[in-house]
Amino acid sequence: MATAAAAPAEIARTSSLASRVLKAISGSDRSAALTAVHEHLQAAKDKILEANRKDLEAAEEQAKVGKLSLSLIKRLDLWKPGKWEDMLQGILDVRDLEDPGGQ
Numbered sequence: 001m002a003t004a005a006a007a008p009a010e011i012a013r014t015s016s017l018a019s020r021v022l023k024a025i026s027g028s029d030r031s032a033a034l035t036a037v038h039e040h041l042q043a044a045k046d047k048i049l050e051a052n053r054k055d056l057e058a059a060e061e062q063a064k065v066g067k068l069s070l071s072l073i074k075r076l077d078l079w080k081p082g083k084w085e086d087m088l089q090g091i092l093d094v095r096d097l098e099d100p101g102g103q
Contacts, residue, residue: 027099034095038088045084052078 022030041048056077062068078084 030099031095034091038091038095041088041091049078049084052076 022033025033056073056079059068059073059076063070063073074080078087
């Protein structure tokens with residue numbers, strides 16, 4: 001398991017690896033993967049929103065002592081009306097884009 005300091009580097013490595021894998025799969029497989037992501041997020045909505053609520057509470061405490069900006073907290077807030085739905089719609093919008101690789 002990565003330490004907090006190593007987490008960004010670990011995330012970057014994982015993202016880079018994933019991008020190479022995604023380049024190698026067909027457009028229909030990418031679409032299926034994005035559909036699955038959308039479905040799993042929707043199915044876990046209650047758990048995700050509860051975790052987000054807790055994260056926001058902790059973030060607000062950090063903002064009070066000047067360790068986080070209010071603009072960052074606003075971006076993290078999935079409870080803002082329409083934010084959850086917009087996020088999920090964004091996944092479907094990307095899914096429905098023409099495959100730039102032509103696969």
